[in-house]
Amino acid sequence: MDKALLEIRELECVRGDKQLFKGLSFSLGAGSLLHVHGPNGSGKTTLLRAIAGLVLQESGEICWNGEQISRQKDEFNRELLYLGHHYGLKFELTGYENLKVFANLSGSDISEHEVEAALMRFGLAHCVELPVKVLSQGQKRRVALARLLLQPSKLWILDEPFVALDAAAVELLLDVIKAHVAAGGMVILTTHQEVAVEVGSLQHLHLGQAQPAQTSQAAVAEQH
Amino acid sequence: MDKALLEIRELECVRGDKQLFKGLSFSLGAGSLLHVHGPNGSGKTTLLRAIAGLVLQESGEICWNGEQISRQKDEFNRELLYLGHHYGLKFELTGYENLKVFANLSGSDISEHEVEAALMRFGLAHCVELPVKVLSQGQKRRVALARLLLQPSKLWILDEPFVALDAAAVELLLDVIKAHVAAGGMVILTTHQEVAVEVGSLQHLHLGQAQPAQTSQAAVAEQH
Amino acid sequence: MLATLRCMVMRDLTLAMRHRSDVLTTVFFFIIVVSLFPLGVGPEAALLKEMAAGVVWVAALLASMLSLTRLFADDYNDGTLEQLLLVPQPLSLIVLGKVLAHWIISGLPLVVMSPLLGLQFGLEGDELMMLMVTLLLGTPVLSLLGAIGAALTLGLRGGGVLVSLLVLPLYIPVLIFGAGAVTASAAGMGADGHLSLMGAILLLALVLAPWASAAALRISVE
Amino acid sequence: MLATLRCMVMRDLTLAMRHRSDVLTTVFFFIIVVSLFPLGVGPEAALLKEMAAGVVWVAALLASMLSLTRLFADDYNDGTLEQLLLVPQPLSLIVLGKVLAHWIISGLPLVVMSPLLGLQFGLEGDELMMLMVTLLLGTPVLSLLGAIGAALTLGLRGGGVLVSLLVLPLYIPVLIFGAGAVTASAAGMGADGHLSLMGAILLLALVLAPWASAAALRISVE
Amino acid sequence: MSEWLAMGGHGLYIWGSYAVTALFMIVEVILVVRRRRSLMQRLGRMIRMKDSEVSG
Amino acid sequence: MFNLFKYASPASFYPLAGRLAMGFGIASVILLVIGLYMSFFVAPTDYKQGEGYRIMFIHVPAAWMSMLIYVVMACWAAAGMIWHTRLSSMMASSLAPTGAMFTFIALWTGALWGKPMWGAWWVWDARLTSELILLFLYVGFMALESAIDDPRRAARASGLLALVGVINVPIIYYSVQWWNTLHQGSSIKVVDGGVETSMSEIMVWTLLVMTFACWFYTIAVALTRVRSIILERESGASWVKALLQERKS
Numbered sequence A, B: 001m002d003k004a005l006l007e008i009r010e011l012e013c014v015r016g017d018k019q020l021f022k023g024l025s026f027s028l029g030a031g032s033l034l035h036v037h038g039p040n041g042s043g044k045t046t047l048l049r050a051i052a053g054l055v056l057q058e059s060g061e062i063c064w065n066g067e068q069i070s071r072q073k074d075e076f077n078r079e080l081l082y083l084g085h086h087y088g089l090k091f092e093l094t095g096y097e098n099l100k101v102f103a104n105l106s107g108s109d110i111s112e113h114e115v116e117a118a119l120m121r122f123g124l125a126h127c128v129e130l131p132v133k134v135l136s137q138g139q140k141r142r143v144a145l146a147r148l149l150l151q152p153s154k155l156w157i158l159d160e161p162f163v164a165l166d167a168a169a170v171e172l173l174l175d176v177i178k179a180h181v182a183a184g185g186m187v188i189l190t191t192h193q194e195v196a197v198e199v200g201s202l203q204h205l206h207l208g209q210a211q212p213a214q215t216s217q218a219a220v221a222e223q224h
Numbered sequence C, D: 001m002l003a004t005l006r007c008m009v010m011r012d013l014t015l016a017m018r019h020r021s022d023v024l025t026t027v028f029f030f031i032i033v034v035s036l037f038p039l040g041v042g043p044e045a046a047l048l049k050e051m052a053a054g055v056v057w058v059a060a061l062l063a064s065m066l067s068l069t070r071l072f073a074d075d076y077n078d079g080t081l082e083q084l085l086l087v088p089q090p091l092s093l094i095v096l097g098k099v100l101a102h103w104i105i106s107g108l109p110l111v112v113m114s115p116l117l118g119l120q121f122g123l124e125g126d127e128l129m130m131l132m133v134t135l136l137l138g139t140p141v142l143s144l145l146g147a148i149g150a151a152l153t154l155g156l157r158g159g160g161v162l163v164s165l166l167v168l169p170l171y172i173p174v175l176i177f178g179a180g181a182v183t184a185s186a187a188g189m190g191a192d193g194h195l196s197l198m199g200a201i202l203l204l205a206l207v208l209a210p211w212a213s214a215a216a217l218r219i220s221v222e
Numbered sequence E: 001m002s003e004w005l006a007m008g009g010h011g012l013y014i015w016g017s018y019a020v021t022a023l024f025m026i027v028e029v030i031l032v033v034r035r036r037r038s039l040m041q042r043l044g045r046m047i048r049m050k051d052s053e054v055s056g
Numbered sequence F: 001m002f003n004l005f006k007y008a009s010p011a012s013f014y015p016l017a018g019r020l021a022m023g024f025g026i027a028s029v030i031l032l033v034i035g036l037y038m039s040f041f042v043a044p045t046d047y048k049q050g051e052g053y054r055i056m057f058i059h060v061p062a063a064w065m066s067m068l069i070y071v072v073m074a075c076w077a078a079a080g081m082i083w084h085t086r087l088s089s090m091m092a093s094s095l096a097p098t099g100a101m102f103t104f105i106a107l108w109t110g111a112l113w114g115k116p117m118w119g120a121w122w123v124w125d126a127r128l129t130s131e132l133i134l135l136f137l138y139v140g141f142m143a144l145e146s147a148i149d150d151p152r153r154a155a156r157a158s159g160l161l162a163l164v165g166v167i168n169v170p171i172i173y174y175s176v177q178w179w180n181t182l183h184q185g186s187s188i189k190v191v192d193g194g195v196e197t198s199m200s201e202i203m204v205w206t207l208l209v210m211t212f213a214c215w216f217y218t219i220a221v222a223l224t225r226v227r228s229i230i231l232e233r234e235s236g237a238s239w240v241k242a243l244l245q246e247r248k249s
């Protein structure tokens, strides 16, 4: 494994009065993929949001390039693409407009053509002119995922990206992820579906059962 | 197959300027399950909502017990349980309170104990007292699904019920569905996940590709 | 029937109680709007007394209208409304339950608070009484009519402002009779005519509005 | 920097144009609120003229405040806000862009409309001019301060009413100087003092508010 | 002539009324006609595209 | 417009509407020319108001049209809700902009008339106020319709609003009495009387001609607009395709 870009040290997250995990440490280098496993409510989403800097951890450190992310928000955000349970799309805008706004804001200089190509790749050619609102669940998610093709971020954090996608789209997304990892990118993802994400240096992280009594389970990270 | 309780005749649905399907006919008797297949945007959700009476069809008839559902809203609703992409839960109320309200409104007389048992069955024992808002995605969906155990409806319409559930919960839901069909209930469901729903008299319905030019595809219903 | 009504009212009240600040904020909005006027207009007592009834009524209109946007919006966004449409009970009954809860949360407190605000503007005895009575008759109408507007604008962007555009013209008769009754009684004329008209409007709204809102809801959810 | 600002402003304007009625409805709300008062208070010309400035200003406050609730709410609900927080640009710049767009959509039209409403209340020449100028200076402040309130109440139930509770007190100085300037010029006194004070408030708000709103947003999204 | 235009001192009001009315009516007619024309163009394009799709 | 009722199908109504619009358009232009000539050159100067009263010849027809159009619109909306005929809701939405325009013209001309007569652009008289509310009702109708993307849903929602709004019209109308007894009536009554006594036969005729001109104008514009609306909403239908093919060749 290359030099670790992302390092998590002794992370502890608490929601309400519930400790989700503690003493969680792992590190991730270029060209690797981390698959976070765990039953419902085990804290996968919380972990991913903490890494993205959207949730404050109780204790522990999250470092990017050796420095804590909270100290270098702008730099870290430039390297990060987070897609959560929410679609993160403006439902009144069309898919094209949504992507264009994100591309502009992230500072990357993206041509009309590239946006169209991304939408096309995700099979949305015939609904570029429709507001996202009227699209089907799967089509909405495809629009959100099309961002993956447009933003040159190093670290992708994907929280259940396969939800609502049909078989063809799942296949496509897997290809996109594999290509990203192969090109030296990093991906952290969770999914409950059985999909074959075998690529690069693959790590699995298992978060514990969501049981009341058994709060502070040791998290097991195993190298593939 | 028994006498057909639900009959769809020459159904045509249009969204915006797009014809999703037309000339769709099938019928469903007691103790049967209809699995609706189709890629993203092919109109599965629209079909399910039309059957539930939430979307007006462009033409065609949807009959329950031989009479159109629009003419017998209350009677039909008594026999129906529809769970869509949305959770249909009040995020400020606890899981228990949510279920209680639905039970009350559907007129069924349900004891505290039964509600608790349903939540327990879906593995929510330790979060009955939390507002649904703070639950994880999978836990929210479990709460919504717990309604299946409480309302004595004949026809279940489930739009991607397996989304966000972990393996254990998928297993559980399959058991619940099988038991319902075995007891003479009817289920219509869609899912993009690979799950083994083999039970009772199983029908498959394939909705066409979501292609621009090719609007009026024949829908294929095959008996299993 | 009554069970359904009670269940809906209790549900919405519970939800409101979960966020107790909701109840308070409507009243506070009412108070603040009323208090803004002396700041904008200036402190002359005679002028203020003359405007009193009008200002309190306009503030009540606005407060009730503001809280309207939320009447169905929450249920719509989290998909509960869909489920309520599928409940084997008349939809207008469910709507009536929600409106009733809305009035208890946002209308009743205004009625209770109004004498205090009237005092601030120099109203006295009978006029205060009249102010309260007209609000008691009028605020349920506001909630009922408002429900139609809220149902029609459901899920539309800019719903908050759109709902006021739709609903305020409908509110105007209530405003005219309500404020008119107070002014009339202040001028020593009888206000019985006004009051009975308001009663009639209330009855009419009670019969027609839940039905119209239910129709609007069915349209909006599609 | 300017590119980011322009992108945000254009984005929000595009969104507003998608529903052109949005722009119109704020103005109409303003007009309706102003028109409600004579209905409540009665048609006497002298009384109305005296209240004119106050009423128009209070209506502007309310109109701007009402449209505020939507400033961040849409972005919050559909998850875009989360994404905006993750954008590698200073958040206060993004906020400033949104506020600017909000003012263009909801503040500027009020300024344009105000002379017409002033006419209805019997204001003339100089007073109308003064009303317009004060609104031109004041409405951006309303949008800027409002953004703080909107950011703080994000995602809270009852945000609409809560935001008014937080924001209206902040608006009061603007209201007093704004309406005061009109009244002063109507009374033949100079209003220069009022105007320069309003200018100062505007500058202060322009510097501080985007920064405070950005901080509030970070808190709200967690 | 100018006396007639002055309308006994009420010229501004009368001509203001008639002019605005005329303006509104003319603008409305223009808008309606333009809407129809652009619609026809759009539909024509649609049909042409369909045709070429079938033949090509 | 009632005899059009049997043409409930857009396909058969579309060509008919085209012919009718043409006819009414021509008639309205002719009447307008005659009416304008009468207003300025035939009708005599009023002994009380001087020339100012000539505003009446557009003010009154506009005010009448504004109210009539709302009622007709609500009737179409009701027909649409009851019989689910697509054409009815299209008719309703094609009338709204013209109705709003006439309402605005009535307000505008009234204001321009009020300044020389009453010395104020605007007074908060019941009649004036109710006209203003009517404008809000129109605008609300149009705003709601344009805020909803799906045309069928928009038609149903705005139709319901028009129906609810029409209940409000008589209420506003009767509120006039209550309101005026409280606050001593403004000068409109006096002026009314003045105009009425001085209304010569030729004035009445002029008024009638202008009214019919506005009426025919409304019909022509609404029919033209409804033709566009029909095409927009039925663009997928086969008869539209056939029609366009025909036009092209």
Ligand code: HEM
Pocket: F056, F059, F060, F063, F064, F106, F107, F108, F109, F110, F111, F113, F114, F115, F117, F121, F122, F127, F128, F129, F131, F132, F191, F192, F195
């Ligand atoms: C903005 C101001 C005004 C508005 C909104 C307005 C509105 C109306 C309306 C709605 C009508 C039709 C009422 C009906 O048929 O019963 C009407 C008719 C009329 N208005 Fe006005 N008006 C305004 C100002 C004036 C003024 C200043 C005058 C004259 C000095 C005037 C004279 C008339 C007359 C003579 C009629 C016909 C009455 C009749 O049908 O018997 N209006 N106006």
Ligand SMILES: Nc1ncnc2c1ncn2[C@@H]1O[C@H](COP(=O)(O)OP(=O)(O)OP(=O)(O)O)[C@@H](O)[C@H]1O
Pocket: A015, A016, A017, A018, A020, A038, A039, A040, A041, A042, A043, A044, A045, A046, A047, A210, B127, B130, B134, B135, B136, B137, B138, B139, B164, B166
């Ligand atoms: N205020 C609170 N009090 C107690 N527990 C809470 C509170 N807020 C959140 N939780 C718990 O924190 C956990 C959050 O889990 P998270 O959303 O990270 O789960 P997840 O692993 O993503 O699950 P899923 O697979 O269902 O998406 C849940 O178990 C939830 O019940």
Ligand SMILES: Nc1ncnc2c1ncn2[C@@H]1O[C@H](COP(=O)(O)OP(=O)(O)OP(=O)(O)O)[C@@H](O)[C@H]1O
Pocket: A127, A130, A134, A135, A136, A137, A138, A139, A164, A166, B015, B016, B017, B018, B020, B038, B039, B040, B041, B042, B043, B044, B045, B046, B047, B210
């Ligand atoms: N106004 C509109 N104009 C054109 N097409 C529309 C409009 N509204 C909806 N649609 C289309 O209708 C379809 C709706 O599909 P629906 O939600 O029923 O799909 P689905 O089969 O459930 O898909 P998924 O598997 O993604 O959930 C989508 O293809 C969408 O693009």
Ligand SMILES: [Mg+2]
Pocket: A044, A045, A046, A159, B136, B137, B138
């Ligand atoms: Mg999760």
Ligand SMILES: [Mg+2]
Pocket: A136, A137, A138, B044, B045, B046, B159
């Ligand atoms: Mg679907």
